[in-house]
Amino acid sequence: VSEACLEHQLATAVGAEHVLLDPDRVASYATDWTRRWTGRPLAVVRPGSTAEVAAVVEICGALDVPIVPQGGNTGLVGGGVPRSDGGQLVLSTSRLTRLDPVDVAAAQVTVGAGVTLGELQRHARAAGFSYSIDLAARDTATVGGTVATNAGGLHVIAAGDTRAQVLGIEAVLADGSVISRLAGLVKDNTGYDLAGLLTGSEGTLGVITAVRLRLAPPAAQSPYVVLVGLPGIEAALPLLRQSGLTAAEFMTDAGMRLVVEATGLPRPLPHDHAVYLLLECTGEPMLPEDVEAAVDQRLWAYREGHTEAIATRGVPHKLDVSVPLARIPALLADLPGVVGEYETYVFGHLGDGNVHVNVLGPAPDDDRMDDAVLRLVAAHGGSISAEHGIGVAKTRWLELSRSPTEIAAMRRIKAALDPRGLLNPGVLLP
Ligand code: FAD
Ligand code: MLT
Ligand code: ZN
Numbered sequence: 001v002s003e004a005c006l007e008h009q010l011a012t013a014v015g016a017e018h019v020l021l022d023p024d025r026v027a028s029y030a031t032d033w034t035r036r037w038t039g040r041p042l043a044v045v046r047p048g049s050t051a052e053v054a055a056v057v058e059i060c061g062a063l064d065v066p067i068v069p070q071g072g073n074t075g076l077v078g079g080g081v082p083r084s085d086g087g088q089l090v091l092s093t094s095r096l097t098r099l100d101p102v103d104v105a106a107a108q109v110t111v112g113a114g115v116t117l118g119e120l121q122r123h124a125r126a127a128g129f130s131y132s133i134d135l136a137a138r139d140t141a142t143v144g145g146t147v148a149t150n151a152g153g154l155h156v157i158a159a160g161d162t163r164a165q166v167l168g169i170e171a172v173l174a175d176g177s178v179i180s181r182l183a184g185l186v187k188d189n190t191g192y193d194l195a196g197l198l199t200g201s202e203g204t205l206g207v208i209t210a211v212r213l214r215l216a217p218p219a220a221q222s223p224y225v226v227l228v229g230l231p232g233i234e235a236a237l238p239l240l241r242q243s244g245l246t247a248a249e250f251m252t253d254a255g256m257r258l259v260v261e262a263t264g265l266p267r268p269l270p271h272d273h274a275v276y277l278l279l280e281c282t283g284e285p286m287l288p289e290d291v292e293a294a295v296d297q298r299l300w301a302y303r304e305g306h307t308e309a310i311a312t313r314g315v316p317h318k319l320d321v322s323v324p325l326a327r328i329p330a331l332l333a334d335l336p337g338v339v340g341e342y343e344t345y346v347f348g349h350l351g352d353g354n355v356h357v358n359v360l361g362p363a364p365d366d367d368r369m370d371d372a373v374l375r376l377v378a379a380h381g382g383s384i385s386a387e388h389g390i391g392v393a394k395t396r397w398l399e400l401s402r403s404p405t406e407i408a409a410m411r412r413i414k415a416a417l418d419p420r421g422l423l424n425p426g427v428l429l430p
Contacts, residue, residue: 202390
């Protein structure tokens, strides 16, 4: 590739000020949130419209330059940062900030891929609605990123994952063509569900430029948020049978201590407990009389503080997995046997059977412990990725969760939509 030629064409397409080449300016686009995955972009380009995205994709196609789409760069599996060979262009969606008025009659909205989750939530609230997907990275994670990863978050138990909110997508395909289905038709049986296919495709099938999303009516009153101290995870499972449950998150003593140390928050309950369960309910949850519990919206801070608190301890290996709910106690009992002496924090979305295993100690490129944990999860009938995606972190183990026939079908889809492998090569498919 002639870098001067690429730079000139990109500058013509999006404006020279939106083509970043200076190592200082591209640094924040080159390393992921965890700091485990780092690369070297050929350049970073920030198109300001769908037409500009299409132009960038066409230029890259003509010059054979692979593209890594990037939103807020809060992804946790290394899929949004370039690889280390210096040959990939980062396409940042940060300027795709279209924010259409809420369609009140339909309870829907169309937003640009670069709008943050927090901006979308505020926009929906201002119109008397809410957007059901929520996660601690809300002020940085983008709508496009959450759709590309099919993000889960804190309310999947009640509202489903991102895919359940997506009614339509506009995207630029690998040949520069644009598909656009933003009408928000609730019923539309006219063939393959391309929006569903692009949701969770992790930047490998197209660059998502805008999304039509389902909104929910706001809760009639503030929900109850209860933190319960328990002797073990077994005691948590029966407490999930609550009516009006909108979140059920678990933490352990080690994680709670770390969050208290990192944030300076007081310990949340008078005594220490092996396990903490945070329940959010539309009504008052039913709890056994002998448990220690506190009720306060602000208790979310202990749960949401986990990711940042863990990052203060080093570069974690983050293994986001799910197993059938009834297998969670067995999985947690087996984990110490495979992680050994490494500093480990487990927490997660208990109601979804989703455990976040965070291990500190192994070098970033030493994946022996990852291998052991993911094989353990597979042996328990689980998934190697519950909500964060495959990225570059887990391609090696995709076969533990997908059959050879499924992987072959996925490869054929990739080959049909991106025959030259220009979009996020190395991500998702091994
Ligand atoms: P990026 O990190 O920029 O990209 C993620 C992937 O999507 C990459 O493969 C990238 O190529 C692709 N991509 C991004 N934008 C586009 C686009 N417009 N078109 C095509 N491909 C694109 N995740 C959860 O699921 N649940 C949680 O509860 C949760 N909590 C988190 C809490 C913290 C503190 C942090 C740091 C992360 C958390 N995450 C969680 C992970 C992360 O926030 C999500 O994966 C989020 O969806 C990523 O959005 P992003 O805009 O940062 O995407
Ligand atoms: C969470 O649930 O907080 C996120 O998925 C982030 C993480 O796993 O650290
Ligand atoms: Zn999570």
